[in-house]
Amino acid sequence: MWYGFGGRGFGRGFGSRGRGWPYGAFVFEVDGMERPDGGRGRRMFQRDELKLVLLKLIADEPRHGYDLIREIEGMTGGAYAPSPGVVYPMLTLLDDMNHIAEQASEGAKKRYAITLEGQALLDENRERVEALMARLSELGARRRGGEAMPIRRAMQNLKVALQHRIQRGDFSEDTLHDVAALIDEVAQKIERLR
Structure with a gap:
């Protein structure tokens, strides 16, 4: 469930402009979202951090909401992608605050560009924005550095298979000795790989 807080109280729903979110709301997930490491609970961004990330990406190049989601997902190597239920209300909020403005675009997608007020906000928060973008890039580097994912997957499969057999009793x-010998044999072969 997504909630927003702002100067006019507490609300829940989609968008602002009287459709559930109080004006000036920030958005976060109370129930916890999936973390990049697969756990749940801790948010990727606190309060207005996503706002700054979206502004930075829009400052780099005018974008649609879906483009922003894909860009963040690409930066993190697929480890994190904000949901449309967070991004689109945040874009509405940024538009209401005159930090971004809708540009003419083809089709039904709204493309946004940064305004002078939005650029001023980025300039005021330059160090913070750099730290946020570095966090996303670091997550992506760790994810890409995790090229051993097929090995981790295989190790997990082996663990699960063994647990199921042991539980069956x-x-x-x-x-038992045959399984242990197979595992020892594979370990020796892996050690000899070059």
Whole structure:
């Protein structure tokens, strides 16, 4: 469930301009979202951090909401992508605050460009914005550096398969030794790989 807080109280819903969000709201997920490491709870961004990230990306190049989601997902190597339910209300808020302005574009997608007020906000928060963008890039580097993902997946598969067999309890003494020998053999082969 997504909630917003602002100067006019507490609300829940989509968008601002009287459609559920108080004007000047920030958005966060109370129930917790999936973290990049697969856990739940901690948010990727606090309060107005997503606002600054979106402004920075729009300052770099006018963008649609979907473009922003894809760009953040690309920066993090697929580890994190903000949901449309967060991004689109935030774009409406930024537009209401005159930090971005809708540009003419083809189709139904709204493309936004930064305004002078939005650029001033970025300039005032330059160090913070740089730190946020570095956080996203670092997450992407860790994700891309995790090229060993197929190995981790295979290790997890082996662990699950062994747990299921052990829980079934149908291992004979010989089968236990055979499984241990297979694992030892694979370990030795991996050590010899160049």
